[in-house]
Amino acid sequence: xxxxxxxxxxxxxxxxxxxxxxxxxxxxxxxxxxxxxxxxxxxxxxxxxxxxxxxxxxxxxxxxxxxxxxxxxxxxxxxxxxxxxxxxxxxxxxxxxxxxxxxxxxxxxxxxxx
Amino acid sequence: xxxxxxxxxxxxxxxxxxxxxxxxxxxxxxxxxxxxxxxxxxxxxxxxxxxxxxxxxxxxxxxxxxxxxxxxxxxxxxxxxxxxxxxxxxxxxxxxxxxxxxxxxxxxxxxx
Numbered sequence: 001x002x003x004x005x006x007x008x009x010x011x012x013x014x015x016x017x018x019x020x021x022x023x024x025x026x027x028x029x030x031x032x033x034x035x036x037x038x039x040x041x042x043x044x045x046x047x048x049x050x051x052x053x054x055x056x057x058x059x060x061x062x063x064x065x066x067x068x069x070x071x072x073x074x075x076x077x078x079x080x081x082x083x084x085x086x087x088x089x090x091x092x093x094x095x096x097x098x099x100x101x102x103x104x105x106x107x108x109x110x111x112x113x114x
Numbered sequence: 115x116x117x118x119x120x121x122x123x124x125x126x127x128x129x130x131x132x133x134x135x136x137x138x139x140x141x142x143x144x145x146x147x148x149x150x151x152x153x154x155x156x157x158x159x160x161x162x163x164x165x166x167x168x169x170x171x172x173x174x175x176x177x178x179x180x181x182x183x184x185x186x187x188x189x190x191x192x193x194x195x196x197x198x199x200x201x202x203x204x205x206x207x208x209x210x211x212x213x214x215x216x217x218x219x220x221x222x223x224x225x226x
Contacts (some may be wrong), residue, residue: 029162033213042202043157050212090156099214100145100164102157105156 003027004106006091012112013081021076021109023091029104031097032074034066035090036110050097051073058073078111086113116141116208118217120201126223131194136202136218137186138182144206146186152199195224197223 004025013019023032031050035043047056049068063085065077078085088108094101117140127133137146145164149157163179163186163199170177174197176189187205203217 040219040221042219045213048210048213055212092157097212099143100162102147102162103157103214105158108156109202 004091004093004104006089006106006109008109009107010110010112012114013078014114015083016080019078019081019111020037021078021089021091021111023074023076023106024072025084025091025093025104025106026072027093027095027104029093029095030071031094031101033092033094033103034064034074034076035092037088037090046076048097081111081113083113086111116125116215118203118205118215120203120217120220123218124221124223126225127193128225129195130192131223133197135188135201135203135222137188137217139184139205141208142183144183146183147204148177148186148188149202149204149216150199150201151219155199157202190222192224193222193224195226198222198224 007022033048034046036046037043045057046060047066063079068074087112090108091106092103094103115175117167120137147162148202150160161177166183167181168179174191178187190197200219200221202219207213207215
């Protein structure tokens with residue numbers, strides 16, 4: 001089945017230690033998104049790629065970076081995780097950009113910062 | 115800035131009771147989507163509404179888009195334990211139509 005896969009499902013890191021979260025998709029969608037979701041809150045968009053074009057949200061900290069080496073894969077790099085970065089990180093895809101496009105979410109990676 | 119608010123924030127109902135969540139946008143929306151997120155899960159797309167006044171049904175779920183396209187509602191008839199989760203509405207960002215903004219969400223819990 002076509003799907004969005006995230007690895008790992010749970011990640012524990014130390015304060016200040018770089019961590020990379022990965023996302024892959026078999027939907028062949030053009031757009032890949034990274035969201036941060038904290039407990040009892042709505043998903044918050046960090047950035048997205050439309051093909052190779054990177055679009056950063058104005059309020060996304062510089063601590064967060066992303067890479068999309070090909071259509072199928074996208075990575076979220078947190079250079080120096082702080083305690084406030086503990087959250088669920090959701091990857092999503094859509095066929096094309098636009099508010100009418102359905103977004104397909106992966107299962108998420110829950111990040112714990114010690 | 116653009117805001118999409120949902121009420122109530124939480125709803126606890128007896129199984130079999132009805133449930134409604136309301137979504138209100140500060141700006142007119144070209145369309146609205148609804149997602150469901152089970153506890154510990156990820157958002158899953160439910161439906162999209164595009165037309166003013168549109169009503170769509172999925173079994174026990176009824177979705178409505180307001181005439182002014184600034185509000186929407188989701189009504190669940192005779193809730194079941196499988197309906198537990200958080201329901202989010204989402205609409206296009208006013209500043210960038212390539213992105214969506216999620217509502218604040220309504221968490222539904224059910225007493226068996």
